[in-house]
Amino acid sequence: SQELEQSPQSLIVQEGKNLTINCTSSKTLYGLYWYKQKYGEGLIFLMMLQKGGEEKSHEKITAKLDEKKQQSSLHITASQPSHAGIYLCGADVTGNQFYFGTGTSLTVIP
Amino acid sequence: NAGVTQTPKFRILKIGQSMTLQCAQDMNHNYMYWYRQDPGMGLKLIYYSVGAGITDKGEVPNGYNVSRSTTEDFPLRLELAAPSQTSVYFCASSYIGLPSSPLHFGNGTRLTVT
Numbered sequence: 001s002q003e004l005e006q007s008p009q010s011l012i013v014q015e016g017k018n019l020t021i022n023c024t025s026s027k028t029l030y031g032l033y034w035y036k037q038k039y040g041e042g043l044i045f046l047m048m049l050q051k052g053g054e055e056k057s058h059e060k061i062t063a064k065l066d067e068k069k070q071q072s073s074l075h076i077t078a079s080q081p082s083h084a085g086i087y088l089c090g091a092d093v094t095g096n097q098f099y100f101g102t103g104t105s106l107t108v109i110p
Numbered sequence: 111n112a113g114v115t116q117t118p119k120f121r122i123l124k125i126g127q128s129m130t131l132q133c134a135q136d137m138n139h140n141y142m143y144w145y146r147q148d149p150g151m152g153l154k155l156i157y158y159s160v161g162a163g164i165t166d167k168g169e170v171p172n173g174y175n176v177s178r179s180t181t182e183d184f185p186l187r188l189e190l191a192a193p194s195q196t197s198v199y200f201c202a203s204s205y206i207g208l209p210s211s212p213l214h215f216g217n218g219t220r221l222t223v224t
Contacts, residue, residue: 002152003112004152009150031208031210033212035213035215040218041217041218042114042200042202042215042216042217043200043202044215045212045213045214048212060151072185088152088153090213092209093209093211098155098208100145100152100154100211102151102152103148
């Protein structure tokens with residue numbers, strides 16, 4: 001079983017459209033991270049959320065951790081081709097072991 | 111500042127061969143990690159280290175070995191390569207342990223075992 005479920009698995013959007021990626025756990029999330037990966041490259045750290053209800057933004061990307069700390073969403077506003085890649089969430093869901101989600105592949109069509 | 115450097119980028123092995131994946135970081139991070147990434151499976155932790163001389167198993171350690179003789183280097187050894195070890199391997203480091211600080215990743219090693 002997967003500790004962190006991401007949805008959708010893949011997403012194809014037209015440039016300029018908004019989109020949301022979700023990361024869900026059946027347990028409390030501690031230290032939720034969002035990463036972005038381009039093909040053939042490593043993961044780039046985007047944001048970290050720790051407190052329930054916390055929301056952070058960087059340029060056109062906003063991430064939020066819900067109040068119960070069991071789901072996080074990543075929202076991209078006015079998507080651009082540079083946003084294309086694989087987005088992964090990572091979190092400690094047991095209090096002592098860190099897991100990654102299965103990833104969401106994003107394609108942005110110009 | 112190079113960050114985390116992995117070598118080689120690509121490698122093809124025959125079943126039963128051995129090899130070492132190299133990882134070096136120049137950020138003076140105590141914590142280092144090896145992950146493997148398989149399609150649709152996310153990243154799985156193989157081994158990690160909290161400092162020179164200290165290593166511990168992660169979620170999927172079978173078939174691998176590690177050593178940490180210096181703060182900078184954390185090589186991953188495959189002794190008898192098997193097709194199930196075909197994957198992309200990522201090395202990462204962090205200033206303090208998860209989940210308190212983000213991981214810095216290398217660009218990965220794509221390994222094929224045939």
